[in-house]
Each structure stands twice: as structure tokens, then as C-alpha cells.
Amino acid sequence: MTPIPECPRLFLFAVGFLLCGCVTTGKPVLPDEASTEPAAAAPQSPAVADNPDDPLEGFNRAMYTFNEKLDKYVMKPLAKGYRAVVPTVARRGVANFFSNLSEPITIVNDLLQGKLKRTFADLGRFVVNTTIGIFGIFDPATSIGLEKHDEDFGQTLAVWGVDEGPYLVLPFFGPSNLRDGVGLVADYEAYPPTHMEETSTRDKLILVEAVSTRDRLLDATDILEQAAGEDPYIFVREAYRQRRRNQVYDGNPPQEAPDSLLFEEDPPAKPPVKP
Numbered sequence: 001m002t003p004i005p006e007c008p009r010l011f012l013f014a015v016g017f018l019l020c021g022c023v024t025t026g027k028p029v030l031p032d033e034a035s036t037e038p039a040a041a042a043p044q045s046p047a048v049a050d051n052p053d054d055p056l057e058g059f060n061r062a063m064y065t066f067n068e069k070l071d072k073y074v075m076k077p078l079a080k081g082y083r084a085v086v087p088t089v090a091r092r093g094v095a096n097f098f099s100n101l102s103e104p105i106t107i108v109n110d111l112l113q114g115k116l117k118r119t120f121a122d123l124g125r126f127v128v129n130t131t132i133g134i135f136g137i138f139d140p141a142t143s144i145g146l147e148k149h150d151e152d153f154g155q156t157l158a159v160w161g162v163d164e165g166p167y168l169v170l171p172f173f174g175p176s177n178l179r180d181g182v183g184l185v186a187d188y189e190a191y192p193p194t195h196m197e198e199t200s201t202r203d204k205l206i207l208v209e210a211v212s213t214r215d216r217l218l219d220a221t222d223i224l225e226q227a228a229g230e231d232p233y234i235f236v237r238e239a240y241r242q243r244r245r246n247q248v249y250d251g252n253p254p255q256e257a258p259d260s261l262l263f264e265e266d267p268p269a270k271p272p273v274k275p
Contacts, residue, residue: 054167054237063169064233070172071214076221079214093137095216098209099148100129100136105190109151113159122149150247153190154183158248167237175240 051057083091103126110119125146129136142148157179158164165178173184188194196202228235245253 056166056168060167060169060237061233063171064236066171067169067174075210075214076218078211079218082211083215083218091212091215094208094212096129096133096139097136098212099139100126100133101192101209103129103136104192105153105187106149106151108190109153109156110149112153112156113151115151118149121146152180152183153186154180154244155248157183164244167241175236177244180244 054060086094103122107119107122107126110116110122125141125148128141128144128146129139132138132140154176162179164180168176168178168181170176170181170184176184193202193205196205224232224235
């Protein structure tokens with residue numbers, strides 16, 4: 001297997017360290033042996049109080065704030081400048097190129113999930129767009145009915161029965177969960193630029209892809225800011241969970257059983273007692 005380049009290797013190690021830290025319990029802090037008074041518990045703010053649906057909320061909110069600042073001061077200005085300088089047709093071609101580069105990830109995960117028909121369809125899409133579409137700059141495959149699909153190793157693990165685990169906000173990557181965070185490592189290996197020997201070219205491709213992706217999300221940012229309400233963190237968390245559930249079930253998630261309490265009949269009222 002081709003070695004992972006140094007910089008991405010360090011980043012993946014950091015992600016792995018964070019993921020391992022999320023599923024281990026820290027060493028308890030012992031009170032001072034010389035003190036006879038019990039250690040006072042530090043007050044918890046409502047924002048980071050224990051939440052069974054989001055046990056890592058304190059860490060996640062810190063990462064959410066970090067990503068938000070990074071986006072506000074770096075990625076969003078870069079995307080706006082990119083949009084102002086590069087014509088729409090060229091930006092669409094760049095987006096198509098990187099979309100085509102991600103097709104091998106989809107194809108591998110199609111196969112791992114046992115979706116043979118979709119595997120051949122996505123393989124055909126990749127071949128058509130890489131050849132006739134000139135390395136994916138154009139998208140003739142969609143015109144002939146080969147629609148784009150989105151599969152990753154996080155979805156594959158879900159199909160294999162792996163629980164999503166706690167919600168997790170990763171630096172740079174944003175909303176995720178423990179299962180999808182692990183899946184990122186496998187997807188990284190399936191991404192063609194990962195194995196480029198020329199690291200300078202690889203890094204430039206990653207940067208251009210990030211700016212291109214942020215450019216396509218500029219309009220969605222305004223919608224998010226209007227819809228998120230007082231706590232955007234919660235809005236993004238729930239939106240991510242619903243989206244991932246929809247992706248895992250290919251747009252047809254099973255209907256959850258309604259609460260049985262909703263259908264319990266009230267006992268008949270007792271007649272009034274006559275004096």
C-alpha cells in the first residue's frame with residue numbers, strides 16, 4: 001500500500017487520537033490527600049450539561065466555534081474571491097472535475113454494500129466522464145441517464161450494522177459521528193489524489209477542491225443563518241443526523257414507530273356519585 005504522505009498522515013493521527021479519546025474515560029482526579037474537605041464540583045453551564053443525545057457537547061461546541069471562525073475569516077473570503085474572479089462555466093467544470101475524482105470512493109463502497117447494479121452504473125459514469133467528459137470537467141454521463149450517487153465508508157459501516165455512536169464535530173471536516181469519523185480514514189485511502197507522488201500538486205488540488213466546495217455552499221450559508229435560530233449548533237447537529245440517516249437508507253429511511261402512549265385510550269369516566 002502506498003505510504004500516506006507526511007502532512008495528511010499527521011492529520012489522520014490527530015483525528016484518530018480525538019476519536020479514541022471520545023470513547024475512553026479519563027483518569028479520575030483525586031482530591032488532595034492533605035485536605036479534609038471534599039472537592040467541590042465545578043458548575044456546568046447549560047450549554048455543556050450532560051446530554052444523552054450528545055455526550056461530547058462541550059468538545060463539539062468548541063470545535064464548532066473553531067470551524068465557524070475558520071470559515072468566516074478564511075474559507076468564506078476565499079470562496080467569494082474565487083467566485084468573483086472565475087467565470088461560472090469554469091467553476092462548474094472545476095466542481096465536475098472533483099466530483100469525478102470522488103467516484104472511486106462511491107464505487108468501492110457500492111461494492112462493499114453489495115449494490116452490484118449501482119456499482120456497474122457508477123463505474124460506467126466514471127469511465128464516461130473521465131474519457132468523453134475530459135477527466136470529468138464535463139458531465140455527459142448525467143445526460144445519458146447515469147445519475148450521480150454518494151456513498152462513503154461511514155454509510156458502508158452503517159449497512160454492516162455499526163451504530164453511529166456519539167455525535168462528533170471534527171476540526172476542518174465539521175459535523176460527523178464516531179462511525180463516520182472512522183470511515184473518513186478509509187475514504188481517504190480510496191481518494192486518488194492521496195496516492196500522488198508529487199505532494200505539492202496534491203496539496204494544491206486539496207486546496208482548490210476546498211475552495212470550490214465552499215463556493216457552491218455560499219448561497220446555502222445565508223439560508224442556514226436565517227433558519228438556524230438562536231442556537232445554530234443544535235440546528236446543524238439535527239440536520240446532519242437526518243441527512244445521514246437519509247443517505248444510509250438511499251432516501252427511504254424506515255418510519256419510526258409512533259409513541260404508544262399517543263394511542264392509549266383514556267379509561268371511561270366514572271359516573272358521579274349520587275348523594
